[in-house]
Amino acid sequence: MRPVRFVALGDSLTQGVGDPADDGWRGWAALLAEGLTAAPADFTNLAVSGAQTRDVVERQTPAALELRPDMASVVIGVNDTLRCTFDIHAVAARLDEAYAALTGQGAILLTACLPDPGAMLGLPGALARPLARRQRAVNTVVHALSERYGAVHLHAAEGAWLTDRAMWSADRLHPGERGHRQFAVRFHALLADSGLATGSAPSAEPEFPGPTRSAGLWWLATAGTAWVLRRCRDLLPQLLGLALDEIRHRARGTSARLDLRASAAVSAALAALSVADRPDVA
Template identity: 70%
Template structure:
């Protein structure tokens, strides 16, 4: 019997960071693979995701390998690392994701995408630091929504979902799910696939196999293995983030913070308008300072989000 092939692309979330098994990472994609097909159908799973990957890495490094694997199902979950870089460019994010999504769609591959919570909220950063990151993540999510609709992706909405905000789902670093969180992501992806009419096997169990690490163990990991991650991100992001925070504070003092939201909305609208053949809807998600506000000055119910 022909096996079903599943390729996972993205960053550390898809790589499985936070869900250690056998000296490596497992993660939501591996858990989902176990329930992607009826029990009599074998599943071949390849995880091409790498920690720290930006959308450019997904396009240039992961996509060619994934296409050579000729998957029946492919997941593409990326964009948070783009928001954590000083040189964040929403136009580039839109172009990269459109190319990646389109490459799978034109081959008839079932495409899985997701929008994600903003990292500033997960980290509990002060407002002047959290708001610029939130604005960037909203921009990425707006692009993901529009392009998922364009390419007929099966989309998991996790940007502001109550379940995604549960602290019990996240590891001590506050950016990666723990085992419970990865299982929740796998079960949620399974549910949206089932709702889309895909033939699946049993849903992945949501209860962890192992007890959650103690707070002391988590802090030890963060102080050892986690320090490299923090150092790399700070070296690249901190100067730009401090500049964003200073601009946020200036506008806050003047009462003109809405201008930053409108600027971000205009950037999203321009980025989507630059994607060849994409008709930008004049609507905006309630959770996104949206394309519609930049285009028409109004906020209306979203056409693509649940």
């Protein structure tokens, strides 16, 4: 009998950024793979830093299908919210396509909802709220589609772990080793409860010390500065416009309209998928 074949799709979170290994990054998916069965799983990590839902559909999903996995994780969406091209209709359609392709081939699907990046970065309210609204929209879509495709879904967008500094790497956007282990432990528990993981659960305790405050400052002064500049060129002009809109609505007491608008967009995006699946619709 061949070993369980597990393929991970996604962005830097699944690639393992924040959990260094001798040859690069390890991450939650690799940790989880070690405990799926008593024998080592056949694990392939297709995740790429900076990936968006478009990359998952166009590049990673075809590669995953060629491997014919028994289990596939798709954890993606934060990078979509950080682009000026953000479109919840497109995000929903791409996730639906990826989920359908993988489950259609018989793979057990793993998904997760994620915290919003604005809160993790500690952005001011007027800047953070539009990003939070976008991430909530993505999470709502992921929740709905996970139920539709019978995915093993991890609720990672809330909980005490989000404010525990020890869980996060120096950049505050990616989990550190302890955070990646938390992801792996929680996914393993969900799979074990469903009889889908029979190996030993990953350890929640890290092998290496967490990042220091000086490491965080060094990241901000070096790689962090470059990251901020890239996002400024892409997202900042639009985000400033969204922030001004946020301020105007708060001054008028009409902030609820922004939430209603976002909710309506999510509902329309999911409804469009339902219509597209009807056999009597061309």
